[in-house]
Amino acid sequence: MRVVLAAFAMLLLSQAGGALAQGANVPFGGLSHDGKAPVEVTADQLDIDQQSGVALFTGNVRVAQGELRIASPRLRVEYSRRSAEGAGGQIEKMHATGGVTINNGRATAESAEAEYSVATGIVVMTSNVVLVQDENVLAGDRFDVDLRAGRGVMTGRVRTILQQSGGE
16 A cells, blocks of 8 residues: 555656645644544554563554554554552553554555654654645655644655645
């Protein structure tokens, strides 16, 4: 899917010329996100280190939390330490690598890696980021997304194609 999406984005960028900028504020998904919703992770393999509070999922990793979907070959999950009362063990961060696809409603973004801070709802995608929303395409080096607000900032030599609606 990454190859198809990247090829599509590059085709559109090359034909339309694309607008160039240093940074761009963009909506992401438009859906509300519940960071407290259960997180479902599936993968071919799971290695857990309870001492450090880290779980490593590898092979065809898929994550679902509400409307949010993440796919990657590798996912490192960091859990909070348990308190003296036994509370805790909540997911703090998820770090996906090896080519990452994130979907939140009508927006899909791809990058080499992404880190999701579950408590804050912040996702940082880095290296060759491509965002597709409807027919619009945006590419850059880094995409910082606030899932709670449904907004993001693309930085690092941003290129974009924004489709114009036909007005008669």
